[in-house]
Amino acid sequence: MKKELKMNLLISILFLLIGIILFTNPGGVIDFIAYIVGGIFLFVGLIYFVQFWRGEKKNIFVSEFYSGVISVVIGVILMFNNGALDLALRVFSGVWILYRAIVHLKVALTLKDQKDDAWKVSLGISIILFAGGLFEILVQSLELTIIGFVIILYSLFEIVNIIYQLLHKPKEEVIKKTEIMKQEEVKKLPE
Numbered sequence: 001m002k003k004e005l006k007m008n009l010l011i012s013i014l015f016l017l018i019g020i021i022l023f024t025n026p027g028g029v030i031d032f033i034a035y036i037v038g039g040i041f042l043f044v045g046l047i048y049f050v051q052f053w054r055g056e057k058k059n060i061f062v063s064e065f066y067s068g069v070i071s072v073v074i075g076v077i078l079m080f081n082n083g084a085l086d087l088a089l090r091v092f093s094g095v096w097i098l099y100r101a102i103v104h105l106k107v108a109l110t111l112k113d114q115k116d117d118a119w120k121v122s123l124g125i126s127i128i129l130f131a132g133g134l135f136e137i138l139v140q141s142l143e144l145t146i147i148g149f150v151i152i153l154y155s156l157f158e159i160v161n162i163i164y165q166l167l168h169k170p171k172e173e174v175i176k177k178t179e180i181m182k183q184e185e186v187k188k189l190p191e
Contacts, residue, residue: 002166005162005165005166008158008162009158009159009162009163011158012154012155012158012159012162013155013159015093015096015151015154015155015158016151016152016155016156016159018148018151019147019148019149019150019151019152019153019154019155020148020152021148022144022145022147022148022151023145023148023149023152024148026144026145026147026148027144029144030085030086030089030144033085034078034079034085035079037075037078037085038074038075038076038077038078038079038080039075039079040075041071041072041074041075041078042071042072042075042076042079043075044071044075045067045068045069045070045071045072045073045074045075046068046072047068048064048065048067048068048071049064049065049068049072051064052064052065052068086144089144089147090136090137090147091137093136093147093150093151094133094134094135094136094137095133095137096133097129097132097133097136097150097151097154098129098130098133098134098137100129100133100154100158101125101126101127101129101130101133102126102130104122104123104125104126104129104161105122105123105126105130107119107122108120108122108123108126118164118168121161121164122161125157125158125161128153128157129154129157132150132153132154133154135150136150
């Protein structure tokens with residue numbers, strides 16, 4: 001369990017850094033990423049065109065010509081329309097925050113069943129994260145500075161919660177219940 005918490009702490013710190021960069025220099029970050037990713041797509045598209053003109057058939061499902069056209073179009077869109085990357089970034093980070101809100105809600109319900117007062121903290125974080133994740137996904141005119149701010153808030157909530165969990169020693173019943181829940185979830189997985 002501590003290994004998972006440490007990994008979540010690392011991810012939260014990474015999100016904190018991304019949020020700070022977006023908050024302080026949103027335009028430069030998006031331009032840089034858009035040109036890099038767009039350039040990669042253009043390069044891949046050109047490779048597909050070269051393979052097509054040489055008659056090299058590497059992909060049996062899709063023609064190299066069509067793959068090249070799609071890659072070049074995506075590359076051009078990313079390089080000259082930063083709004084597409086902005087949308088992708090907004091949706092990705094918003095969905096991640098919603099996922100973490102659901103995880104916190106699950107933890108809160110488990111802690112409440114075990115009569116542990118820490119469930120209130122986890123529930124509060126879950127509600128705030130859920131609202132922030134929805135806000136980030138749904139508000140289209142959201143500037144990258146605000147996205148950076150929301151990501152900073154999310155990561156700070158996560159970091160505080162993880163540190164609390166690392167320092168808080170749960171009752172033995174909570175540990176046993178968590179292990180039983182994990183085993184039950186594994187049994188539900190399709191074989």
